[in-house]
Amino acid sequence: MSRLLVCPPDYFKIEYEINPWMRCSNAVDSDQAIHQWHHLMQVLEQDVGAVLERMKPVPGLPDLVFTANAGIVVGRKAVPSRFRYPERQREEAYFEDWFRGQGYELVMLDPGCFFEGAGDLLGFPDTWFGGYRQRTDIRVFPTLSDWFHREIIPLELVDKRFYHLDTCLCPLSGGELLYFPPAFDRYGQEALAERIASSRRLVVPEVEALRFACNAVCVEKHVVLPAGCPETEALLTSRGYLPHPVPLDEFMKSGGSAKCLTLALD
Amino acid sequence: MTQTQETVVLTGHIIDSLILAKVLDRILMMGGTFDIQDMQIGKTREEPSRARIIVRASSAKLLSEILHAIQPHGASVESERDCRLAAAPADGIFPDEFYATTHLSTQVRVHDQWVEVEGIEMDLGICVDPVGLTARTIPMGQVKRGDLIVTGREGVRVIPLQRPRARDVFSFMESQVSAERPHGHIIGDIAKRLMQLRAGFREGKSGSKVLLAGGPAIVHAGGREALTWLIEEAFIHVLFCGNALPAHDMEVDLYGTSLGYGHAAGRVVPHGHEHHLRTINRIRAIGSIEAAVRTGVIKTGIMAACVRRGVHIVMAGTIRDDGPLPGVITDSLEAQAAMRAAIPGIGLALLVASTLHAVATGNLLPATIPSVCVDVNPAVPTKLSDRGSFQAVGLVMDAASFLRELARELGARL
Numbered sequence: 001m002s003r004l005l006v007c008p009p010d011y012f013k014i015e016y017e018i019n020p021w022m023r024c025s026n027a028v029d030s031d032q033a034i035h036q037w038h039h040l041m042q043v044l045e046q047d048v049g050a051v052l053e054r055m056k057p058v059p060g061l062p063d064l065v066f067t068a069n070a071g072i073v074v075g076r077k078a079v080p081s082r083f084r085y086p087e088r089q090r091e092e093a094y095f096e097d098w099f100r101g102q103g104y105e106l107v108m109l110d111p112g113c114f115f116e117g118a119g120d121l122l123g124f125p126d127t128w129f130g131g132y133r134q135r136t137d138i139r140v141f142p143t144l145s146d147w148f149h150r151e152i153i154p155l156e157l158v159d160k161r162f163y164h165l166d167t168c169l170c171p172l173s174g175g176e177l178l179y180f181p182p183a184f185d186r187y188g189q190e191a192l193a194e195r196i197a198s199s200r201r202l203v204v205p206e207v208e209a210l211r212f213a214c215n216a217v218c219v220e221k222h223v224v225l226p227a228g229c230p231e232t233e234a235l236l237t238s239r240g241y242l243p244h245p246v247p248l249d250e251f252m253k254s255g256g257s258a259k260c261l262t263l264a265l266d
Numbered sequence: 267m268t269q270t271q272e273t274v275v276l277t278g279h280i281i282d283s284l285i286l287a288k289v290l291d292r293i294l295m296m297g298g299t300f301d302i303q304d305m306q307i308g309k310t311r312e313e314p315s316r317a318r319i320i321v322r323a324s325s326a327k328l329l330s331e332i333l334h335a336i337q338p339h340g341a342s343v344e345s346e347r348d349c350r351l352a353a354a355p356a357d358g359i360f361p362d363e364f365y366a367t368t369h370l371s372t373q374v375r376v377h378d379q380w381v382e383v384e385g386i387e388m389d390l391g392i393c394v395d396p397v398g399l400t401a402r403t404i405p406m407g408q409v410k411r412g413d414l415i416v417t418g419r420e421g422v423r424v425i426p427l428q429r430p431r432a433r434d435v436f437s438f439m440e441s442q443v444s445a446e447r448p449h450g451h452i453i454g455d456i457a458k459r460l461m462q463l464r465a466g467f468r469e470g471k472s473g474s475k476v477l478l479a480g481g482p483a484i485v486h487a488g489g490r491e492a493l494t495w496l497i498e499e500a501f502i503h504v505l506f507c508g509n510a511l512p513a514h515d516m517e518v519d520l521y522g523t524s525l526g527y528g529h530a531a532g533r534v535v536p537h538g539h540e541h542h543l544r545t546i547n548r549i550r551a552i553g554s555i556e557a558a559v560r561t562g563v564i565k566t567g568i569m570a571a572c573v574r575r576g577v578h579i580v581m582a583g584t585i586r587d588d589g590p591l592p593g594v595i596t597d598s599l600e601a602q603a604a605m606r607a608a609i610p611g612i613g614l615a616l617l618v619a620s621t622l623h624a625v626a627t628g629n630l631l632p633a634t635i636p637s638v639c640v641d642v643n644p645a646v647p648t649k650l651s652d653r654g655s656f657q658a659v660g661l662v663m664d665a666a667s668f669l670r671e672l673a674r675e676l677g678a679r680l
Contacts, residue, residue: 126311138285138340142278142314151311153283156339187284194282 131165349421481620
């Protein structure tokens with residue numbers, strides 16, 4: 001059973017611009033966003049069999065809906081995020097409260113050490129990957145590695161459109177990696193190639209990477225991803241996965257999709 | 267070349283992620299260099315690794331640009347402390363725990379800035395002016411009460427010698443001394459250096475002067491003509507010697523003997539042992555070597571060439587000297603100071619057939635100045651190379667053969 005933290009999009013809109021996808025002029029259709037979000041929840045609960053923990057939305061915090069950036073959860077410990085932009089720093093207290101309310105032991109990073117949670121830290125059971133340079137500071141990884149006894153391979157994000165690691169890389173439950181190589185520099189690409197055999201690296205075409213095909217939620221053989229990525233779906237199907245495309249274009253206006261809207265709790 | 271440097275630390279899974287490779291590549295691509303000073307590699311996959319890297323650049327601006335570029339990849343500047351200073355308790359006495367210099371370029375941290383120590387030389391103290399942000403070496407005997415002297419090792423860093431760019435005998439950065447190696451190519455390389463330095467000297471380039479420190483064996487063994495030629499051709503600009511080298515050189519001019527041995531006759535001449543004393547007495551009567559040359563009393567040889575060519579001469583006396591000749595400095599601290607004052611601008615030092623002057627000069631030279639030590643006794647070049655200088659070439663051979671071969675390489679017909 002997989003538990004995911006989500007937050008209803010009651011107050012979701014574009015109120016500021018902190019990534020290349022966000023345009024205040026590109027208004028969110030709230031009804032449509034709510035409809036898409038509920039559709040996603042339905043797929044996650046009914047098709048994938050995930051258990052959803054719902055956070056209470058907060059007026060004035062439009063991005064609270066992107067719970068992937070709440071922090072990371074490892075066992076009963078939670079490390080809350082430290083956002084780079086002041087616009088999102090206001091979310092920190094709410095995420096911390098939620099973790100605390102659920103009985104998690106909070107492990108706090110030094111203030112000023114930017115870390116944007118599961119948006120920039122994902123991986124396989126033994127090896128984690130850490131995206132850095134755009135939002136998260138590379139210096140948090142040795143600390144996290146020390147706390148959780150995991151190897152963390154830092155990967156520099158070199159394309160502003162892929163500003164979090166979960167926008168261009170998605171580890172799958174069977175050990176394969178869905179990713180968009182040009183989002184990384186030569187060193188990052190080589191480090192990934194060194195670690196994961198080419199037969200297990202599924203390269204997403206650019207046009208679908210730009211639809212955030214990599215921003216997918218993988219639970220066992222199920223992969224929930226944004227609609228409009230047929231080649232990625234075919235790649236997944238060929239490896240025995242069950243793709244579940246969900247239209248999420250209202251959230252793409254803010255630079256987020258399926259994965260950004262969830263946080264894996266265990 | 268003045269280099270600036272900073273130590274950075276990189277921690278984490280820096281090897282498999284190629285972060286270390288990326289940081290090192292970035293340093294090189296931007297024109298800097300690095301030394302990995304310390305590397306701890308994680309023993310398990312989970313355990314992080316740690317590297318301490320010294321980053322060097324040709325200017326403070328470039329160094330700052332490099333540090334700025336590698337900082338986002340986790341390379342953080344290691345925090346450093348200012349050097350510790352203590353006031354000299356009395357004239358001529360360093361404070362306890364004073365820092366003793368090496369012959370390598372050294373910097374001290376004052377008010378969070380790295381300050382280059384001027385006049386680097388081994389076995390001295392470092393005197394700091396914290397207001398003017400300057401630092402200079404100071405001999406024990408010259409320290410004044412209240413001078414601020416560096417103590418301990420904190421906030422002091424020694425810059426290792428860079429491998430020289432030129433690919434010649436000096437670039438091997440090793441100090442082997444052997445009588446069993448052929449000398450030809452070594453002397454060839456020294457000759458090339460002398461040519462380059464003379465050209466540089468004529469263009470007024472700094473660091474183009476050649477220093478020769480020599481003993482009287484040069485004259486006794488028959489190297490006088492070759493050395494005179496080298497001076498006349500402007501390959502030598504500074505001469506360090508004692509009382510004996512000039513005495514016997516001028517003895518040859520006046521009497522045709524050195525230490526009573528007839529150069530042309532090839533045998534000891536009657537009462538020849540008095541000749542050097544009579545020579546010294548004559549010059550003392552004239553008042554100076556320069557006057558003896560200018561008035562035509564001394565016409566040929568090393569000293570005559572030096573006077574004509576304007577070579578800067580420092581004559582340092584010893585307790586066994588006869589006379590001595592006018593101009594010989596008999597106070598050894600004064601002599602040391604005069605030699606020290608002549609070091610700036612030297613680009614190559616030839617230390618030929620004199621244990622005393624070779625070792626004294628070697629101690630005054632910073633490691634950046636290449637030196638050649640020539641002696642029939644292997645103990646002398648060995649003693650010098652034991653200083654750890656990377657650009658010290660030792661030749662176990664007779665002084666006259668060396669000078670003659672060198673002069674021939676440079677075009678002399680001897």
